[in-house]
Amino acid sequence: MKAVLIRKSTQEGIRKGKYPNRKMNPIVGLDADLEWLLVVNKPNPSYDPLTHKLVQKADKITDNPHPEYPHLNTYKISTKAVEMSELEKEKYIESQEDQDFSAIIISKKKQDGINLFDRFVAKIERKKNNGKINDDQATELIELIYDSINPLCFGLWEFSKKRIDNLSQPTDEKLIQLIEWLRGKIDNYVIKNY
Known part of the structure; x- marks a missing residue:
């Protein structure tokens, strides 16, 4: 049980913690x-x-004796309600909004977008390292697609889908396959989550 050790002569608290005897x-x-x-x-x-x-x-x-342990007196802790400043009210409302369902959903969409962005860039790097595409192709693909997939990192999947759908297709078949892989992932996510 929580307790406070005090010095009677000065009425000061010396130590806070649990009462040192389990049997009270x-x-x-x-x-x-x-x-x-x-x-x-x-x-x-x-x-x-x-x-x-x-x-x-x-x-x-x-x-005052404690109701359950009358051989021990009490140390009362109480609170009072005070009006918040305008800034505190704003911060409280913002903190509540940051924890509501909409904030949780957008946070998940952002994380999913970051994961797909990272997975796609890693896929390009892997293809380059395995000799499936060369440095020029990797650079061309990143330059072509970056503006379309960057909104994923902010949870803006529909915006990213629109940009991918309006993307001019490269002529290189290997790059087209990578873009189609990405387009499929984005399309499936949008269908499932919007």
Whole structure:
């Protein structure tokens, strides 16, 4: 159970932690000026989280016995609701919006887009390293497709699909196959998620 060790003469808290005796028996050999108090958290007041926030009030050392362990006094912790500043209200609303369903969906779309972008660039690099395409072909393909696939990194799959669909096709069959592979991945994702 949470407890606070205080110095009675100065009413200062010395240590916070768990009460040192699991069975909640009195501590034998404790200096007469020291006392363990059990922490009691008072219920939070009702408040509107859009306009107010909870702040901890000054902790209160009491000589009130704990309801379950009357040989120990209580250390009360309570909170109060205070009005937030306009900036705090804006930040609260933004944090709630950052955690809502729409934000989660766009975050997933971004991550999926980054993954496909990376996979496609790695596929080009692999083909180049395996001698399936040369440096010039790899460069041509990246230059041709970059503006079309970059929106994927921002979760803008439909925008990327539109750009891929309007892309002028290269004449090299190997590059066409790579673009078609990418187009298929984007088309499938858009069909499944939009």
